Amino acid sequence: MQLVKRVIEPGIVILELRGDLRMGADCQRLTKEAEELIRAGERRVVLDLAPLDLIDSAGVGAIVACFSFLKKAGGTLRVAGARGMVATVLRLTQIHRAIEFFPAVADAARDFPPGTASPATGG
Numbered sequence: 001m002q003l004v005k006r007v008i009e010p011g012i013v014i015l016e017l018r019g020d021l022r023m024g025a026d027c028q029r030l031t032k033e034a035e036e037l038i039r040a041g042e043r044r045v046v047l048d049l050a051p052l053d054l055i056d057s058a059g060v061g062a063i064v065a066c067f068s069f070l071k072k073a074g075g076t077l078r079v080a081g082a083r084g085m086v087a088t089v090l091r092l093t094q095i096h097r098a099i100e101f102f103p104a105v106a107d108a109a110r111d112f113p114p115g116t117a118s119p120a121t122g123g
Contacts, residue, residue, distance in 0.1 A: 001019045003016070004018070013044065013046070014046045017047060017052045019052070020059075021055045022054070023056055027059060027062035034065070038073045042075070043074060043075030043114075045075065045077050045078070046109060047077065049080065050080070050082075050083060054085060055086050056089075063095065076113055077099060079108070080108040
């Protein structure tokens with residue numbers, strides 16, 4: 001999996017996932033990145049799954065872990081652009097009941113609630 005991090009506006013970080021999100025190093029990399037963002041004081045994160053081709057159950061678990069880390073830190077995780085097999089797997093697991101899903105990154109970044117925790121208390 002390739003992970004591309006970018007800031008689209010102050011306080012909103014996009015993590016673009018490319019390729020496959022599978023058990024092992026891919027999942028560890030994603031959760032480690034989420035933890036590092038929290039330590040850096042970031043609280044609003046969008047996972048851009050549009051370029052993601054495949055996800056397994058461990059990948060779903062990694063997304064849920066990122067959501068949990070951010071929520072515990074007073075932040076928010078949103079998912080954008082899931083399509084094809086990735087969208088099907090995410091729909092079957094019903095994580096959309098806990099995590100907000102959007103058709104595109106621009107939609108996910110719009111009206112993002114402000115992060116409530118400070119870096120000193122959040123991580």
